[in-house]
Amino acid sequence: MTAICIKCGAKKSFPYNKCGECAFDPQLAREDLVKSVCLSSGRYGSQFEKEKYDDELNSYSAQLRSGLSVEYDQEEIERLDMQLTEVEELDDKPIFKYLLRVFLPGILLLLFLIGVLVVLKWR
Numbered sequence: 001m002t003a004i005c006i007k008c009g010a011k012k013s014f015p016y017n018k019c020g021e022c023a024f025d026p027q028l029a030r031e032d033l034v035k036s037v038c039l040s041s042g043r044y045g046s047q048f049e050k051e052k053y054d055d056e057l058n059s060y061s062a063q064l065r066s067g068l069s070v071e072y073d074q075e076e077i078e079r080l081d082m083q084l085t086e087v088e089e090l091d092d093k094p095i096f097k098y099l100l101r102v103f104l105p106g107i108l109l110l111l112f113l114i115g116v117l118v119v120l121k122w123r
């Protein structure tokens with residue numbers, strides 16, 4: 001994967017990596033992370049699109065290196081932001097469902113027993 005630093009334009013392996021040249025860390029802010037993914041071939045699924053985007057990345061890199069800023073496609077930023085949210089949700093949902101499945105029968109049984117005790121006591 002090819003990615004570039006959104007601050008200085010230096011090449012790096014992955015969008016979430018800290019920049020080796022200017023030490024900019026995109027993981028400190030969500031917005032920076034989304035922009036970093038936007039400036040990486042990782043935003044495309046197919047190899048063909050990735051290779052096509054490489055040329056564009058090179059020109060973005062040159063732009064940043066000469067001190068110019070990059071114009072981000074706002075729709076693409078929003079799409080990538082949603083994608084990031086989906087990935088984050090995928091991360092903890094299975095664990096939550098698993099815990100619920102494991103503990104729910106026990107909790108229901110406990111509630112049932114408490115109910116029986118309350119009914120017996122107040123009879």
Ligand SMILES: [Zn+2]
Pocket residue numbers: 005006007008009010019020021022023024
């Ligand atoms: Zn940098």
